[in-house]
Amino acid sequence: MSDKRTAVFVVLDGLGDRPLKELGGKPPLDAAKTPTFDKLATEGQSALMNVIGPGITPGSDTAHLALFGYDPIAEYPGRGPLEAFGAGLETKPGDVAFRSNFATVDDNMVVLDRRAGRTFTPEEHAELQAALDGIEIDDVKVQFIATVEHRGALILKGEGLYAEISDVDPHETGKKILTVRALKPEAEKTAKIVNELIRVAHERMRGLETNKERAKKGLPLANAILLRGPGRHSDVPPLPERYGIKAAVIAGGALYLGCAKYVGMEHIPVEGQTGTIDTNFDNIAMKTIETIKADYNYVFVHIKAPDNASHDGNAKEKILAIERTDTMVGTILDEVGDDVVIAIAGDHTTPVSVREHACDPVPIMFWSNFIRPDSVKRFSEKDAAKGALHTIKGIDVMPILLGYAGYIEKFGA
Amino acid sequence: MSDKRTAVFVVLDGLGDRPLKELGGKPPLDAAKTPTFDKLATEGQSALMNVIGPGITPGSDTAHLALFGYDPIAEYPGRGPLEAFGAGLETKPGDVAFRSNFATVDDNMVVLDRRAGRTFTPEEHAELQAALDGIEIDDVKVQFIATVEHRGALILKGEGLYAEISDVDPHETGKKILTVRALKPEAEKTAKIVNELIRVAHERMRGLETNKERAKKGLPLANAILLRGPGRHSDVPPLPERYGIKAAVIAGGALYLGCAKYVGMEHIPVEGQTGTIDTNFDNIAMKTIETIKADYNYVFVHIKAPDNASHDGNAKEKILAIERTDTMVGTILDEVGDDVVIAIAGDHTTPVSVREHACDPVPIMFWSNFIRPDSVKRFSEKDAAKGALHTIKGIDVMPILLGYAGYIEKFGA
Numbered sequence: 034m035s036d037k038r039t040a041v042f043v044v045l046d047g048l049g050d051r052p053l054k055e056l057g058g059k060p061p062l063d064a065a066k067t068p069t070f071d072k073l074a075t076e077g078q079s080a081l082m083n084v085i086g087p088g089i090t091p092g093s094d095t096a097h098l099a100l101f102g103y104d105p106i107a108e109y110p111g112r113g114p115l116e117a118f119g120a121g122l123e124t125k126p127g128d129v130a131f132r133s134n135f136a137t138v139d140d141n142m143v144v145l146d147r148r149a150g151r152t153f154t155p156e157e158h159a160e161l162q163a164a165l166d167g168i169e170i171d172d173v174k175v176q177f178i179a180t181v182e183h184r185g186a187l188i189l190k191g192e193g194l195y196a197e198i199s200d201v202d203p204h205e206t207g208k209k210i211l212t213v214r215a216l217k218p219e220a221e222k223t224a225k226i227v228n229e230l231i232r233v234a235h236e237r238m239r240g241l242e243t244n245k246e247r248a249k250k251g252l253p254l255a256n257a258i259l260l261r262g263p264g265r266h267s268d269v270p271p272l273p274e275r276y277g278i279k280a281a282v283i284a285g286g287a288l289y290l291g292c293a294k295y296v297g298m299e300h301i302p303v304e305g306q307t308g309t310i311d312t313n314f315d316n317i318a319m320k321t322i323e324t325i326k327a328d329y330n331y332v333f334v335h336i337k338a339p340d341n342a343s344h345d346g347n348a349k350e351k352i353l354a355i356e357r358t359d360t361m362v363g364t365i366l367d368e369v370g371d372d373v374v375i376a377i378a379g380d381h382t383t384p385v386s387v388r389e390h391a392c393d394p395v396p397i398m399f400w401s402n403f404i405r406p407d408s409v410k411r412f413s414e415k416d417a418a419k420g421a422l423h424t425i426k427g428i429d430v431m432p433i434l435l436g437y438a439g440y441i442e443k444f445g446a
Numbered sequence: 447m448s449d450k451r452t453a454v455f456v457v458l459d460g461l462g463d464r465p466l467k468e469l470g471g472k473p474p475l476d477a478a479k480t481p482t483f484d485k486l487a488t489e490g491q492s493a494l495m496n497v498i499g500p501g502i503t504p505g506s507d508t509a510h511l512a513l514f515g516y517d518p519i520a521e522y523p524g525r526g527p528l529e530a531f532g533a534g535l536e537t538k539p540g541d542v543a544f545r546s547n548f549a550t551v552d553d554n555m556v557v558l559d560r561r562a563g564r565t566f567t568p569e570e571h572a573e574l575q576a577a578l579d580g581i582e583i584d585d586v587k588v589q590f591i592a593t594v595e596h597r598g599a600l601i602l603k604g605e606g607l608y609a610e611i612s613d614v615d616p617h618e619t620g621k622k623i624l625t626v627r628a629l630k631p632e633a634e635k636t637a638k639i640v641n642e643l644i645r646v647a648h649e650r651m652r653g654l655e656t657n658k659e660r661a662k663k664g665l666p667l668a669n670a671i672l673l674r675g676p677g678r679h680s681d682v683p684p685l686p687e688r689y690g691i692k693a694a695v696i697a698g699g700a701l702y703l704g705c706a707k708y709v710g711m712e713h714i715p716v717e718g719q720t721g722t723i724d725t726n727f728d729n730i731a732m733k734t735i736e737t738i739k740a741d742y743n744y745v746f747v748h749i750k751a752p753d754n755a756s757h758d759g760n761a762k763e764k765i766l767a768i769e770r771t772d773t774m775v776g777t778i779l780d781e782v783g784d785d786v787v788i789a790i791a792g793d794h795t796t797p798v799s800v801r802e803h804a805c806d807p808v809p810i811m812f813w814s815n816f817i818r819p820d821s822v823k824r825f826s827e828k829d830a831a832k833g834a835l836h837t838i839k840g841i842d843v844m845p846i847l848l849g850y851a852g853y854i855e856k857f858g859a
Contacts, residue, residue, distance in 0.1 A: 051818050060818065081834060085857055088845030092858025105858070112859055262859075288859075386816070387449070390856055392849030393818060394834075418820050418834035 040331045040438040041375040045358055047340025048379025049395035051386055053348055061351040063413040069363035070412035077400030079409040079420025084381055084427035090392045096380040097292040102431030103269060111196055111264025119291025120178050120186040124266040129194040129223060132262045133185040135255035142210045144203055148183040150253040157243045161255055164237045170229050187260060195220040196263040198227060234258045271297025278440050281324050283317060284335035293333055308337035310350055314357045318364040325369045330440060343383035351385060374401040374437040376430060401437055453744045453851040454788040458771055460753025461792025462808035464799055466761055474764040476826040482776035483825035490813030492822040492833025497794055497840035503805040509793040510705040515844030516682060524609055524677025532704025533591045533599040537679040542607040542636060545675045546598040548668035555623045557616055561596040563666040570656045574668055577650045583642050600673060608633040609676040611640060647671045684710025691853055694737050696730060697748035706746055721750035723763055727770045731777040738782045743853060756796035764798060787814040787850040789843060814850055
């Protein structure tokens with residue numbers, strides 16, 4: 034295909050749902066007024082999608098990796114590197130990353146508070162971060178960033194590091210921080226480094242001004258770090274390498290940003306983009322149009338609001354989030370419709386009735402001004418089941434989008 | 447998902463069929479009156495299912511392994527262990543099991559009758575079984591059970607046993623029992639043990655009272671065993687381990703019981719449950735309700751009658767078997783419908799016109815009181831093809847059932 038388009042992928046987080054009595058037995062997507070989505074369904078191709086596989090309830094991280102074309106099982110790096118990217122750090126292949134908590138321990142490393150009181154001032158964050166970032170143990174360098182409240186992300190950079198180590202966190206107060214063991218022989222070095230790091234971090238943290246002040250105020254000291262969710266950045270080729278594309282992410286939530294950046298997307302910040310119903314849909318539309326007009330080949334737009342409404346059991350707000358996204362997509366396509374191939378989908382089902390992720394497949398549709406329409410006329414769970422694409426998997430989305438957009442070369446002669 | 451249900455799986459054996467002239471061009475399921483099934487189809491989700499794969503005609507054993515969530519190719523242990531479980535013995539990982547025939551040989555081990563006349567009294571069975579069960583050869587112990595007519599099951603228990611050996615049975619009379627060879631180096635020990643076992647069994651059997659009596663009556667002597675279908679119980683994790691569930695089987699036929707017990711289900715016996723149209727459907731319904739109300743997380747109910755009717759070429763009886771199962775499922779759901787996720791399916795197609803298993807996909811549907819309905823209104827081959835689940839594989843059934851029932855944890859965060 035010579036005519037290259039920009040591939041646009043809009044994810045309404047937690048879009049899939051189940052019948053709701055309060056909506057006359059319809060799921061929210063079916064009850065919402067979605068003129069743009071219905072036009073796209075009429076002119077495009079629909080499917081139901083098992084994002085991971087039949088019967089499997091996707092997590093947000095595994096779902097997005099699959100939707101970006103990565104095997105969510107074989108290529109899943111664990112939470113650490115995704116959180117690090119989400120926090121603004123950047124792992125490279127071979128790095129091992131963790132989620133981190135500031136914690137309070139006594140002189141024997143017995144955990145007194147797993148979150149060190151939870152609240153910190155920006156100044157405290159800055160001093161704690163400075164104390165931890167840049168630690169060196171043998172040939173391994175530590176990167177650390179404080180994020181929200183007691184949370185942070187920590188990266189180990191060095192040769193021969195692996196994530197298969199036992200827990201640091203005893204997960205209970207009144208217990209000592211655990212001595213880490215290697216869970217496979219290759220991880221011996223990492224276990225040794227982590228044990229030493231926990232000790233060095235404690236030494237550095239205990240004397241900080243922050244803790245003198247917290248002691249005066251009767252606040253729990255931040256004198257230790259608890260590391261969780263170790264993950265190794267494996268040798269997965271990022272999107273530019275795998276598909277030869279320049280890819281952008283427009284998302285508010287840290288984890289979605291983290292997943293997108295892990296696979297090589299560039300973050301395009303949008304003023305007022307949040308994870309809630311109050312996110313600035315107009316700004317997202319404008320920035321998406323701008324990005325499509327720039328030299329990006331793929332743009333991922335993430336709308337978190339439907340999932341938040343689902344977790345709150347709020348059907349009305351879920352409908353509102355869907356309707357606002359419908360309008361937003363209309364604005365985008367009015368401007369650049371002739372230049373794109375677009376897919377609209379959920380990343381998983383979060384039934385308002387359940388308030389948690391569930392295993393039900395989600396609706397998806399593909400549209401461009403040249404695509405072969407099927408007989409579906411609306412965007413809903415029930416209608417998508419009748420689409421020409423039948424049932425697809427999350428990992429199929431990227432090839433279909435990029436295939437239509439002209440970025441996948443003919444296979445064979 | 448916090449709300450856990452009991453997963454119920456009802457298999458109508460050989461349910462799938464082809465159009466029949468005598469039924470106005472309909473297959474039996476389509477011609478049957480099935481008010482319960484049609485209600486479930488209307489409120490649930492349908493699919494067609496390739497139990498093994500497209501174009502592959504399933505055996506009963508491989509079909510059920512797939513339906514229980516096991517890879518029917520990679521995790522198939524061969525017939526031996528399944529028959530052993532069906533006969534009431536129990537293999538453990540590492541055991542090698544066989545189907546066994548009593549046979550008649552002459553002094554040179556030339557086979558004169560591959561079934562030793564076929565009929566045996568209970569007393570003969572008991573004496574033969576006692577002579578064979580408990581044989582020890584080197585460090586290998588033999589378990590043996592006589593089952594029906596000349597048939598039995600035999601297990602070898604010991605270290606380093608493998609099933610890759612050549613045939614014992616010459617499959618023709620007038621030929622000597624074959625000397626077994628290892629088909630891979632690891633199986634040398636097993637080949638040696640089996641050759642010695644055939645000799646020892648002959649020694650023990652020839653002098654039995656049973657054979658003195660049979661000689662007097664002019665009946666063929668049961669003075670040898672022919673072993674067939676070697677299989678090794680591999681290290682497949684049983685259902686309780688794989689999914690953390692307590693699973694029950696309600697089935698009459700030995701092979702279905704064998705498959706179910708091989709994967710770790712507990713047998714719930716039902717008075718009057720047989721493999722025929724005269725099976726006691728009411729008792730099966732009552733026992734199924736009782737099992738669902740007990741602490742089982744998964745209940746497999748097997749109805750053999752439709753397959754028997756198909757093998758007999760009896761469309762009327764197949765319809766009757768389907769209609770009685772429909773009523774039975776109605777009784778079950780009237781009582782415990784709010785507590786279950788249920789799937790109804792065939793395990794393979796047995797066209798009345800063919801009288802043997804065939805490769806055609808089979809209808810399946812999933813129902814619970816929370817599931818998203820598709821647009822299908824009836825349970826039939828033709829209608830199932832329009833279901834929201836499109837085409838699934840046998841191995842998908844367990845994840846879908848257990849996913850909806852709440853026994854599969856979210857994958858990722």
